[in-house]
Amino acid sequence: MKNRMQDLDFEQTVAFDKVQDYEFTRRAAQRFRQVVSLDSFEDEDADVIFHYLYKEMELVSFGDHLKRYIYERAELEEPFSEVPQEVYRDIILDSFKETFTPKSMNPTTTKLSALVNNWLNQASVKRETVFLLGFGLRMTAEDVSDFLTRVLREQDFDFHNPDEVIYWYCYSTQHGYRSAEELKKKYAGLQPVAMENSQVLCSGNLCLDTEEKLLDYLARLKAKRDDPMSERSQAFQEFSRLLYHAKQIIAGLYQHDEEEKKGDKVWTAEKITPSDVEKVICSGIPINKMGNLKKMSASILARHFSQKRFSRQRITNILSHKLPVERFDLITLEFFIVSQEMEDDDPFNRYKHFLDEIQSILLRCGMGEIYIVNPYECFLLMCLLTDCPLAVFSEIWEKSYEEGEE
Template sequence: MKNRMQDLDFEQTVAFDRVEDFEFTRKAVQRFRQVVSLEGFEDEDADVIFHYLYKEMELVSFGDHLKRYIYERAGLEEPFADVTQDIYRDIVIESFHETCTPKSMKPTSTKLTSLVNNWLTQASVKRETVFLLGFGLRMSADDVSDFLTRVLREQDFDFHNPEEVIYWYCYFKQYGYHKAEELKNRYSGLEPDENYTEASKVFSGGLCLDSEEKLFQYLAYVKAGTDDPMSEKSQAFQEFCRLLNRAKEIIASMYQGDEEEKERGKVWKVSDISDSDVEKVICSGIPVNKMGNLKKMSASILAKHFSQKRFSRQRINSIMNHKFPVERFDLITLEFFIVSQEMQDDDPYSRYRHFLEEIQAILHKCGMSEIYIVNPYECFLLMCLLTDCPLAVFADIWEMSYEEM
């Protein structure tokens, strides 16, 4: 494996035109290469990966990303490590005043100074905080998109949500917060229109909203409710269903290969595989309580690393019933499971490359950003793929994360 580490080149897929991307990503890539090149990686892979995640991996917070963004935008010349928080705070406050951006989108008695200090130190923030900062810091639409997808690890602008469409338009045109409020008020009195002539472009990525006239033609279509963001029309939902079905096919094949099942003469089909079966196979390393449910995420010492998410039967059920939106976590986890099983006898490097090619295409199709190695969970899956038994290592590390408490 060592002689191929130079080929694990994330720099080829990451644009380093911004300081914050370059610094965080470069560090993560360097450490990734060092860990998978260690002498004991092949023989003690689970222990090596767990130690790195728990003891060594740098958790890059929302506040870290925000500081790096401000550092570059403000053109600060002193070394990044020497810039104190009060400098960042003052820059943000001044920018909010200059752009006439309110301190919150909802009524609050908290002072702007306190809010800014929180933003600069938080591990994560709500989606609406990113939108507010977009106005307060005069971000471009691309900047806000990066914060949504790479920093919060959520979906990009939701073009089925009228507020987010309006926000995107304002960032695109470099309009301020009050213009967005004006457009939102105008939307409230808008007549719905199902017969939008450009509807086909919504899913093909060819939608062009470069004028208020085009914006409101599209918003009238959104208001008609023709495209429910949680419906089967959602590209992410379609991909999720496709991957989930393939995962169930693999699990059915696993069960079919079991000696006891062969003796019973049962033929396992996809329809026989429940959400509980999917949870049991993918989350096999996570202990369960007396009720048969996965133990609480808070009991894992890697809870922060993995953003409080597990691929539980409850999560699957909520997505299928349109109670939860499909997130990148869901797509990445399913694709990891599929590749780990379909290519379990392949060379680890080939498996790793195939996964990257497949998942990057899926994420792009769903309007989500590419695999981001700074994200601990995504880094974890990539390391597992470079082991001889990815799913077993995946399970071992989850199990270790509960035993250490």
């Protein structure tokens, strides 16, 4: 494995490619290569990965990303690590005043200075906070897109959401928050215009460089606002496809398991329930007396994995549209599928195949590429380079709860 690590070039395939990266991505990529190149990785893979995640991996917060962005934009001269938070706070406060951006999109009695300090210290923030910062800091549409997909790890601009279309237009044309509010009022008064086709439009094939073109698009969007075709439903379709594929694999596993087969029972994908999916994918997570997965807070990797597990409740809520599909869901399912269908393949080939497949899926869903700085995504990539990815995946989950109980 060691002599193949030079091919794991995350700087070219993942995240910010600029020299002014301030080492978040490059440090993560370098440490990834070092860990999977260790002599002990092949024999003690789960222990090595767990140790790296819990003891060594750098957790990069939203606040850190925001500071890095401001550091670059403001062309600060002192070393990045030596800039006090007050400098960033004052830059944000001054910029919000200059751009006449409100302190919140919703009524609040909290002072802007307190909100700014909170943003600079937060591990994560809500989507609307990124949009607000986009106006307050005069971000470009590309800047905001990076924060949505790589920092929040959510989908890119939703071009079937009128507010997000308006925000994108304003960032692209450098119009401020007041212009966005005026455009929202104009949208409210638009007469819907029926669209000639059901093609999903996204920024890649839109040319909204004038207000006239924007309002024309919004009028067409308003006519099909209830149409299920959207960025989010694209993610739902991908989720449904991957979930069915996973169920087919699980049905095959059950069919060859004497305890599950129970005589002449024939397992099919249709017979696999969300509980079955949880049982297989989350086999390393302990169960409580009620038969549910133990609380995420009991795991010492809770922060690393953003409080998410692929539980039956999560699956059921997504299928009933109570929860949106997130990149976590798609990445977990694709990891499971590849780990099973390529279980006997060369680890490096398995890893490359996974990256090819998931990058394409995430792109179709507007969710941005795999990001090595994200602990959960780094974790799955490391597992794929072991001899038994799913077994290592489960063992590390199990360890995280055992360590959390100590």
